[in-house]
Amino acid sequence: MKTKQWVYNALVAALYVTVTGVLTPISFGVIQFRVAEIFNHLAVFNKKYIVGVVLGVFISNLFFSQIVLFDLVFGVGHTLFSFGLLAIFSSKQMSLKLRMTINTLSFAIGSFLIAWELYLALEFPFWLSYLSVAIGELVVMGLGVPLMLYINSKLHFSKIMEK
């Protein structure tokens, strides 16, 4: 990546942290409605955004988490794992909407890592936390599909990164 793309990603990370901080008081623990999760869809427009999103997750956990070290490892792990699923199950030929839907499902499925983290750190019941985190992801990222498509129609995320 070029210097400029690193800098763009740094600002995406800063934006993720800002949105996490401003918009959701309940972002950690079993109940997760983290609005910033809609940023995960940026990777669908251009995979170079992955770096920025992962960094955003990392810093948010560093700032706001009660069980910081667990969240750093598993939060970042969850994001990377889900992007891995996205890469495996989507292709460039698919429509943006379909790829974003796959992305939403990937994050919901991948949230078993968060459930596992909560089980390891605090012995929360695995399936219950899996269900609640996955629902949180489904709701936020699902609503994020039309939202990010609309914003993309104004801003053209992929072009910005490659400019």
Added chain:
Amino acid sequence: MMEKLIFGRYIPGDSFVHRLDPRTKLLGAISFIVIIFLANNWLTYGVLALFTLLAIYLSGIDRNFFVNGVRPLIWLILFTVVLQVLFTGGETVYVDWGPLVISKEGLINGVYIFVRFILIIFMSTLLTLTTMPLSLTDAIEFLLRPFAAMKMPVHEIALMLSIALRFVPTLMDETEKIMNAQRARGIDFGQGNVFEQMKSIVPLLIPLFVSSFNRAEELATAMEARGYKGGEGRSRYRQLLWTQKDTLVMVSFGLLAVMLYILKA
């Protein structure tokens, strides 16, 4: 809110713990979390609790901050503890309601889990209360260095971390301004159901994206104009300094591990 984003949960101070190298605190907290899983009886949990209390004492931070760190999670913790108590079978049964059993073993297990929660949260809180996020990222960058050999772009990651941390307060300010501007136009943030709330963030996100991308563009141009060419041979503004105190603390974590290994059942 602004302060929370500038400093994370950091509380300025000049105590023994505050002055430790961030690498020591990070490594210490990591090893504590590994060590805590060795504990399995009263003695080992007691030793860990004493160790944690000593660390908190040495940080000079009011204990209320630690209690507040537990508060958001307390109901979940209690819920988990109750589940553990009810579903852990045992020999000495006090109450028997079919599948729900309260036994001596279940109660003891519940207490152990409760103590483990509290200790993990206290230690994590201690780390974030006594170390600025910027220092922590320095420590993380240092620990990532060996991965540079595996072609991990460690310098670029560190660069992004510092740029991101630098711009969080700026974007925060901007968010406040945009929110106020949109409120003046009649948008309610944080009102209504999830759908309405998500819809209300569109007029917030678009200007935020535009202004962040503009900033990124300007910053990247400025960096390139000044001849920025990556990490080779760059010196650092903030230097990490490892002292004897840091060695001492790391040794004490080693001793703690040995002690727990000997004392565990």
